[in-house]
Amino acid sequence: MEGSVSSRLVKVFAGVAIAFTATVLMHVRDPSDVLLDSGYGYPELWRKTGLAGAPARAAACILAGAVLLAAGWLYRLLFAPLELLRSPDEVGYVAEDGRSRARAANEVRRRRKTGELPPVYPNGWYRILDSHMLERGDVKSVTVLGEQVAVFRGQDGKAYVLDAYCPHLGANLAVGGRVMGNCIECPFHGWQFRGEDGKCVRIPYAEKVPEFAKVRCWPSCEINEQILVWFHCDGEEPGWMVPEQKEITNEEWVYRGRTEHFINAHIEEIPENAADIAHLAHLHTPGIVSGVDLRYTNSKTWEFIRHDWKVEWNPEPEPNKHCSQMLVKHALTVFGRHWPLLDVNVVARQVGPGVVFLLFNHNFLGRGVILHCVTPVEPLLQCVSHTIFYQSNIPPLVPKFILRAECIQFERDVMIWNNKKYVSKPLLVKEDSAIQKHRRWYSQFYSENSPRLRFQHDTLDF
Ligand code: FES
Ligand SMILES: [Fe+2]
Numbered sequence: 532m533e534g535s536v537s538s539r540l541v542k543v544f545a546g547v548a549i550a551f552t553a554t555v556l557m558h559v560r561d562p563s564d565v566l567l568d569s570g571y572g573y574p575e576l577w578r579k580t581g582l583a584g585a586p587a588r589a590a591a592c593i594l595a596g597a598v599l600l601a602a603g604w605l606y607r608l609l610f611a612p613l614e615l616l617r618s619p620d621e622v623g624y625v626a627e628d629g630r631s632r633a634r635a636a637n638e639v640r641r642r643r644k645t646g647e648l649p650p651v652y653p654n655g656w657y658r659i660l661d662s663h664m665l666e667r668g669d670v671k672s673v674t675v676l677g678e679q680v681a682v683f684r685g686q687d688g689k690a691y692v693l694d695a696y697c698p699h700l701g702a703n704l705a706v707g708g709r710v711m712g713n714c715i716e717c718p719f720h721g722w723q724f725r726g727e728d729g730k731c732v733r734i735p736y737a738e739k740v741p742e743f744a745k746v747r748c749w750p751s752c753e754i755n756e757q758i759l760v761w762f763h764c765d766g767e768e769p770g771w772m773v774p775e776q777k778e779i780t781n782e783e784w785v786y787r788g789r790t791e792h793f794i795n796a797h798i799e800e801i802p803e804n805a806a807d808i809a810h811l812a813h814l815h816t817p818g819i820v821s822g823v824d825l826r827y828t829n830s831k832t833w834e835f836i837r838h839d840w841k842v843e844w845n846p847e848p849e850p851n852k853h854c855s856q857m858l859v860k861h862a863l864t865v866f867g868r869h870w871p872l873l874d875v876n877v878v879a880r881q882v883g884p885g886v887v888f889l890l891f892n893h894n895f896l897g898r899g900v901i902l903h904c905v906t907p908v909e910p911l912l913q914c915v916s917h918t919i920f921y922q923s924n925i926p927p928l929v930p931k932f933i934l935r936a937e938c939i940q941f942e943r944d945v946m947i948w949n950n951k952k953y954v955s956k957p958l959l960v961k962e963d964s965a966i967q968k969h970r971r972w973y974s975q976f977y978s979e980n981s982p983r984l985r986f987q988h989d990t991l992d993f
Pocket of ligand 1: 697698699700701702717718719720721722
């Protein structure tokens with residue numbers, strides 16, 4: 532519904548701009564026109580200003596173009612969702628001495644001391660796509676937990692996740708494969724695999740389909756406008772589910788944008804941030820206007836704006852021991868003066884190892900949620916997405932600003948994560964105690980057979 536309102540607005544803007552251009556051009560004729568000599572053919576104003584003829588036409592075109600651009604910009608600012616998709620080397624690396632960012636990122640990866648790492652793929656639910664990225668009949672190739680999977684939406688509207696490599700001769704089902712009903716057809720020899728269980732149901736040139744012909748089918752679910760897969764190193768069934776955010780399902784809260792980052796770190800480092808209370812007062816205190824590059828965030832220019840944080844982190848009791856909560860009270864001070872109207876309270880509810888609901892509830896800025904999802908791509912490479920859904924009757928600019936502000940604070944953490952090593956026995960003081968508590972809580976997502984890092988990939992060769 533939101534989409535149709537937006538596209539209607541685009542059409543209105545485009546229509547106005549085109550009508551404007553057409554009107555101007557209709558009134559500006561070629562100077563060779565015989566009517567010109569008789570003094571007719573141009574509006575009075577154009578003749579008086581001497582803008583008749585080709586220069587006037589060019590000016591009109593430039594003006595119309597500018598109107599069109601301004602209308603597009605204004606529309607995007609006011610109505611379109613904010614989409615900030617960062618490439619893997621874009622944020623959090625220092626590219627000094629004329630090096631490119633890609634080179635800086637590769638060098639950091641190559642030289643990194645990994646430390647004594649916990650297992651790399653915790654058991655749990657991981658987001659792989661947002662629902663709107665997969666239309667009926669679409670197939671997408673996704674890398675998750677070091678595996679290649681084919682995600683497709685059958686004609687029944689359900690999303691299915693299968694291992695991407697065909698067991699026949701290894702073609703990638705997601706690259707050129709076609710959705711046929713609720714099955715996917717391999718692009719190489721046309722074998723068809725059922726989305727529901729991965730079983731081969733048709734071999735176009737064979738009389739019989741062997742019983743054992745199948746690909747691995749990943750347990751998946753679609754909730755809160757996201758498609759998620761379940762991973763358990765021993766193949767166990769899901770022990771808990773990602774809760775539904777009712778306001779998203781009933782469209783009371785609507786999509787207002789998303790960000791995507793790739794982080795060069797072990798997955799556990801990212802949620803651990805919530806229990807690392809001391810870093811907030813140091814890393815996240817400078818105003819967001821001072822940017823994301825930690826070499827400059829403490830510059831004197833912007834020190835008159837500060838964010839103050841009060842945070843508490845606690846695991847939830849049974850039956851939700853796979854959940855934890857971080858309660859955040861944020862206050863803004865400008866020139867030492869507190870602005871209570873801008874106080875924001877956020878509940879960050881972590882559900883399992885890879886999904887966090889950041890719930891906003893503000894007196895006049897409204898209510899909404901940022902879904903913060905961490906999905907391992909490789910052992911030390913995490914894809915992190917923030918997707919915001921917000922009250923539909925609040926101007927989109929508000930949630931877009933919230934997402935942008937969150938993104939700035941998050942990118943400061945990215946600079947730390949991308950360059951740090953994992954310390955298995957950290958040197959902590961009493962005030963850091965929540966970090967150990969968090970590590971104990973998070974260890975429930977590892978089991979004896981959880982995969983560990985055996986060798987390290989050198990470069991960011993995407
Ligand atoms: S490789 Fe898939 S059908 Fe042959
Ligand atoms: Fe942080």
